[in-house]
Amino acid sequence: MIGHVGSFVSAPVAFIAAQNVAKGGRVQPPESCLPVIRLDQIDPKRHLLIAGPTASGKSALALRVARAQGGLIVNADALQIWSCWRVLTARPSPEDEAAAPHALYGHVAPGVTYSVGDWLRDLAGLLERRLIVVGGTGLYLTALTQGLAYVPPTPSEIRAEGDARLAAEGGLARMVADLDPATRDRIDIQNPARVQRAWEVLAATGRGLADWQADTPPPLVAPDQAQRLVVTADRDWLARRIALRFGQMMQHGALEEVRAMLPHWNPGQQWARAIGAPELVAHLRGQMDLPTATERAIIATRQYAKSQRIWFRGRMKDWSPVSADAENTRND
Incomplete structure (x- = not known):
């Protein structure tokens, strides 16, 4: 047992x-x-x-x-x-x-x-x-x-901008509005950390987080x-x-x-x-x-x-x- x-x-x-x-x-x-x-x-x-x-x-x-x-x-x-x-x-x-x-x-x-x-x-x-x-x-x-999925690391200046945007009044709602539709539909838009991360990926790479995740490689252990x-x-x-x-x-x-x-x-x-x-x-x-x-x-x-x-x-x-x-x- x-x-x-x-x-x-x-x-x-x-x-x-x-x-x-x-x-x-x-x-x-x-x-x-x-x-x-x-x-x-x-x-x-x-x-x-x-x-x-x-x-x-x-x-x-x-x-x-x-x-x-x-x-x-x-x-x-x-x-x-x-x-x-x-x-x-x-x-x-x-x-x-x-x-x-x-x-x-x-x-x-x-x-x-x-x-x-x-x-x-x-x-x-x-x-x-x-x-x-x-x-x-x-x-x-x-x-x-x-x-x-591989997602490139966020540059420090983008992270700092994300911190400032989120801290501003109404920042979370504006960040959500800036996201690409596919990512916005996939993540928990009430979670500030998740939203900021998705915003940073889009700002840094020009590609939405959902797009990066679509390129997920096969798992190590199927x-x-x-x-x-x-x-x-x-x-x-x-x-x-x-x-x-x-x-x-x-x-x-x-x-x-x-x-x-x-x-x-x-x-x-x-x-x-x-x-x-x-x-x-x-x-x-x-x-x-x-x-x-x-x-x-x-x-x-x-x-x-x-x-x-x-x-x-x-x-x-x-x-x-x-x-x-x-x-x-x-x-x-």
């Missing part, structure tokens, strides 16, 4: 911990109408792709499959690529990495710009092996299986080359898991990890987007007490999990949903 993970904090912690002790150290998933996948249902001759929200148990599932069937576990989490965050992003432990081969974890230094295109390039060099790709970054996984799973979990169950796991992170050095990066802290950098990092930085700077920082970090993690689930439901409908499993209660 296969699929789950852990976290903690403050008032609910005693109750959760008591539940854990009563249940052998595991937070049990609720009853689900979805199947819990078995190892004998996983095809060892194809790549295995495992998506799931944070703390749902997907990393534990990947490790169990790798130990039973072989394969290289490949990270598909945009937060776990950074070398500075092991504990805070729940990267596989050294023991897990010793139990099965892992790739693309902690391989990018802070300050380096790293895109989904960079990730695809790095993964392409691994395709001669059977891969077990696991993570919660939906953009990585959809780009892997659907292809990624649907028939992989078994694709989405680990699902009840929202309240997952919230308890997130809380329990964050407490475990704190016990294992998350605050010290953030303290080590404090001299280099820049909230505008990609590496600084690790969930919980801004709240712990605020605590270390004396801007809030530790219980408040912890509570806010847990809330931010729940919000992140919600956005992951929305992506999976909206963009990965042809992936097979499987229920989380209490046997998988290691870090995710």
Whole structure:
């Protein structure tokens, strides 16, 4: 059987911990109408792709499959690529990495710009092996299986003009009006970031974003080359898991990890987007007490999990949903 993970904090912690002790150290998933996948249902001759929200148990599932069937576990989490965050992003432990081969974890230094295109390039060099790709970054996984359009980078002067236009009164509506019809019909025109990005592409290249996306190359991993799973979990169950796991992170050095990066802290950098990092930085700077920082970090993690689930439901409908499993209660 296969699929789950852990976290903690403050008032609910005693109750959760008591539940854990009563249940052998595991937070049990609720009853689900979805199947819990078995190892004998996983095809060892194809790549295995495992998506799931944070703390749902997907990393534990990947490790169990790798130990039973072989394969290289490949990270598909945009937060776990950074070398500075092991504990805070729940990267596989050294023991897990010793139990099965892992790739693309902690391989990018802070300050380096790293895109989904960079990730695809790095993964392409691994395709001669059977891969077990696991993570919660939906953009990585959809780009892997659907292809990624090349869009030229935006010049800094166009980006600055876009920032100014969006900040002006009525700027969003004017930007939407400037877009080409095909792009305007495709994107979420209520999302300022999406609209500005589309406007910048059109301003910089003279071609609409939809036109660039129409030139998407074939995917690195076609649907028939992989078994694709989405680990699902009840929202309240997952919230308890997130809380329990964050407490475990704190016990294992998350605050010290953030303290080590404090001299280099820049909230505008990609590496600084690790969930919980801004709240712990605020605590270390004396801007809030530790219980408040912890509570806010847990809330931010729940919000992140919600956005992951929305992506999976909206963009990965042809992936097979499987229920989380209490046997998988290691870090995710």
